[in-house]
Amino acid sequence: MAPWAVLIALSVGLGGFLLWIHAPAALLLGPLLAGIVLSASGGKVRFPLTPFVLAQGIVGCLIARMVPLSIVDDVLRHWVLFTAGVVLVVAASSLLGVVITRLQLLPGTTGLWGSSAGAASVMTLMSEEYGADARLVALMQYLRVVLVAAVAALVARLFGVSPAHAPSAIVWFPPVDWLSLAETLALAAIGPLVARWLRIPAGAFLVPLVAGIVLTHFGLMTIELPTWLLAASYAFVGWNVGLRFTRPLLIHAAKVLPLILGATLVLIALCGAIAVLMVWGAGVDPLTAYLATSPGGSDSIAIIAASTSVDVSFVMAMQTVRMIAVLFVAPVLTKFIADRLETGRRR
Template sequence: MRRWIVLALLTAIATYLLELLDVDAAALFAGLVVAGILAIVGFAPSRKVAETTEATDDDPDTPAIPRPIMLAAQGVLGVYIGTMADPETLSGLGSSWFPVLVIGLGTLALSVAGGAFLGLHKLVDPLTGSLALVAGGASGLVVLTRELGGDERMVAVIQYLRVALVTVTIPLVASLVFGASASAGDVAAPSTTQQGWGLLLLAVCIGIGIPVGRRIHLPAAGLLGSMAIATVAELTGLAGDAAVSTILLTLAYAIIGWQAGLGFTMQRLRAIGRVLPAALALILAIGVGCALLGVALSAWTGESMFDCYLATTPGGIYAVLAAATAAGGNVAFVVAAQILRVLLMLFVAPFAARAAAKRLGN
């Protein structure tokens, strides 16, 4: 118990510091890093022995978090992502929804192709490589990786390297290329009433989404099942003003980060270190490719080049929002395109990654 308390306390402190720096999903990143450090120095909490395997506490692949708690955390994250599909926000695409969808699929294809190249590395299996470079929904992809049988530690590190690079480069590109400012922006916290309705929405989406998702063999039913129900509820207006509690979301992020971080070992850390140069090169290549897709989107829709660059940026949705707002761009278009990208990546990526992994495996 003492080790769990230390883990929770250090994660809370790290989360607070990262939030001061406007880091996306700060609690997940904090939980990942803190748990990883504690695991490597031998002060990690005891690992839960899996009931269906012969794994032991010494096996880093043994689930660290009890399955029901992990499913609950996945459900909270799934509902949160689903509530992004606000009809009023998505209506910002107007008649440009089809070009944005096509370009989004192009981004997915580009990401999976980059991941396939990464999967050729001797230290990376094809499935892990395919998911590690998917351009969207980093927190959800960490969950999906474990459920699909990939290396969630590798995916977590590479995904957050991608998010960090995108977040850092957005202000630079905005200033140097487009002559626009990109100041940090604040996201309003949901009200108490919205969070109260959010608890009801969580109960319904998790209670229905997980069993139905399992029954139809949906990958990562805890995440995608809940997200599918929440997305439908949001698009049909049934969700109303419901919003996921900030505290619950932070806790869910931390649990997901712990699950990945507690599996770190020095051997795996060295392996990830050897993979990072190739991953960095591919992340930069995908970033350039997405920028070119932005050029195509601008020509197709008539929107400004800057807005289309932001709309196709592979990650850092809050940094994108801040840049669009500060520069006086078409915020509705940019945000709607980004949300559509995240939903598209999380719903389609598991199937695309599986297909790519099978093809590479053969």
């Protein structure tokens, strides 16, 4: 019980500090950093899967409340922009992976699998079959989620965007419509179950999001999300990432950690360059473009987008389209590149 008490205390302290300095998504970043600190220092917390899955469902409901059904029309009307954005992000991540693998900066094809922009669990599982170090692949994938969230919050701050509510204005226990809250919790719980039954990748987040948009659009439900519930959900999403940075993993990766960090920052910079192209070529506002093209951590980006003044519909449409593309295309593409690189070495 002691590790949980330490984790919660650290999360409250760090989250409170980030709220005090008006950092975007403070209630996500505080628990995320607390998880890293505790796990890296040797603390062990048995993380329950069910609350995390429910938390993903609640984040999906949050975005559903903010995104209109017209998001589908937006994607269809701007399909060239969305296609270009998705293709460029996947191409940038693949190119970086090829460079790392050809230069043999990491063992085998580790760099190729670790650089893929999303589908972290799929990439980690498949990587061992192709001579990669699965632990380093996992570190690359989840370190990118941490850095993407941190850099996105920093970019939001640099653009003068503050959280939607100042710390003094936060009402932690507002009046609640209990029927609407019950409906929201049901959607957040049933959505992931449906996703698991249908084997929908990332469905714990996507199914409540899509279903929530449809149900609220037709007036079949009202999404009710009191502040205390959102804070708890953000904490579970943050802990899920932060607690992966265990001491044995960091010791194993110590020698190549600077390289992994550098490669991750290069990928974030490449995606930032794609965002600049979207700003210049399509007139998208800078922060919206940056969040839309950020590589990985869709639930984290959703929380940051929801807490800042950006076009949430555009951000989540781009992130969702890319997530689907990465889940279905990236494993096949990465496998194809890995096979070609392996064949080239044998010649």
